[in-house]
Amino acid sequence: MPVPVPSFLNSVLGGSWTARPLDVSDFAATWRADGPDGALFVKAVPLARASMLEAEADGLAALAATGTVRTPQLAGCWRDGERDQCLLAMEWLDLARPDQRFGERLGHALGALHRTPPPEGDGRFGWHRNNVLGATPQLNTWSPQDGRAGWLRFLTDQRLGALRERLARRGAPPGLLTALDPLIDGLEHFFPADFSPRASLIHGDLWSGNRAMLKDGSPVIFDPAVSISDPEAELAMLELFGPAPAGFAEAYAEAGLQPGGSAEGAMQRRKLYQLYHLLNHALLYGGSYLSEAERVARALLPR
Incomplete structure (x- = not known):
């Protein structure tokens, strides 16, 4: 699956980004990306499964809107038709x-x-x-x-x-x-x-x-x-x-x-x-x- 995360983040968020792959999900490719605004956790799936990540972003936003419990802040969720993929980026959590x-x-x-x-x-x-x-x-x-x-x-x-x-x-x-x-x-x-x-x-x-x-x-x-x-x-x-x-x-x-x-x-x-x-x-x-x-x-x- 072609996922040049740095270049994609450069285009949608601006600045210069680097990324290293992680292996923390059974259901999506994952990275840590570092750029001018700090670190992000990034997921990617084929475009045919875009609704999976879009639903995750929707759920995180709904939970955050209650103001009751901390969730990772969303950077964005994008469909990348050129590379047939969907990416979700959120705040990197220091646990x-x-x-x-x-x-x-x-x-x-x-x-x-x-x-x-x-x-x-x-x-x-x-x-x-x-x-x-x-x-x-x-x-x-x-x-x-x-x-x-x-x-x-x-x-x-x-x-x-x-x-x-x-x-x-x-x-x-x-x-x-x-x-x-x-x-x-x-x-x-x-x-x-x-x-x-x-x-x-x-x-x-x-x-x-x-x-x-x-x-x-x-x-x-x-x-x-x-x-x-x-x-x-x-x-x-x-x-x-x-x-x-x-x-x-x-x-x-x-x-x-x-x-x-x-x-x-x-x-x-x-x-x-x-x-x-x-x-x-x-x-x-x-x-x-x-x-x-x-x-x-x-x-x-x-x-």
Whole structure:
């Protein structure tokens, strides 16, 4: 893939730029670029996949606009038809090892993000464009209504059901599909009649690799897959591959957004939301993720 990053940045940003390749993404070519305005982190994909980087830029801008949590500042996202590529450039982040109070600061930041009225949707769930989760297209068509009914429709059509169909087309094991079908058909069992999910802007893919600490101690988040969703889904992903940082839960609770209903019900919903990400990993990587997704799906079925 022809990607003369310095000359392209010279033309769109001015000045004289240098770049060195990195190997930090499974889904895009990456560089560190240095120029008159400092350092940038640059991603490039073929033009046919331009929407992937454009959606990332859109998500970062939406998160930044809330003023609640630090994200890398965007330098630009450009389609380069001459070289059949799309480039996304953003601030280079100088990171530090998380300290003992990182979890507390992250909890306060995410609580503020989830409490901020979403920029659009009128209480419904979705987003104004589709984006990607890893390399998987993530559908974000708006739910037809708000509240419990709207969330159930969004979760069925745009999340679990959408990945079930992708897995079926990919030839997923029949056991996984037969576990998913009754689970998806019975999603209302996870949401009591009085359950009213909050419509919040969420990062959408907040595992440990997509959050970090800046040298000044501020939490920073990146590589989003944003949507307006139940914020419990954010917390589920944050804990999928390990516990939240120490102090996070207590700080987040100060925002008054703790899951409603019984503790058992909240735990079951968390496992359900985690299943969405397990299904995505099964789609992307196969292997043990397929069996793990089936195990989790079967464990969630009513007994």
